[in-house]
Amino acid sequence: MTRRAAPSPDTKAHVLDPLDSDEIARAATVVRAREDIPESVRFIAVSVHEPPRGAPGPHSRSAAVVAYDPPTRTTYELCVDLDAGKATACRALTGIEPQLTVEEILSVEASLRAEPRFQQALRRRGIEDPALVDVDP
Secondary structure (H helix, E strand, O other): OOOOOOOOOOOOOOOOOOOOHHHHHHHHHHHHHOOOOOOOOEEEEEEEOOOOOOOOOOOOOEEEEEEEEOOOOEEEEEEEEOOOOEEEEEEEEEOOOOOOOHHHHHHHHHHHHHOHHHHHHHHHOOOOOHHHOOOOO
């Protein structure tokens, strides 16, 4: 596998190169600035948005963003043009849940380990330390 060198400050990244931390932060800033996106939104994923195969270029460097608003249970999918600093597409999806966040996974694990019925079930099986049990939501 050949690794591509990171672009220098004087060159632009290729449209398919992974986003760097600055690009991810810029995409998040664009999303947060939108009036139709609630402040309570959580970012689930920010990745490079691939232009359609065979589409004539040149292509802007873009980010695909998935965000979730827990109070309204709405998932947002956005395409952010990083060169222009604006969202070129946004759709709100209801009735679907995105993948769990790390915080949610850790919360489920901690809640289960603290549950007395779980601890009793482990003791019945000879396990005294709940930390020895792998818990996956």
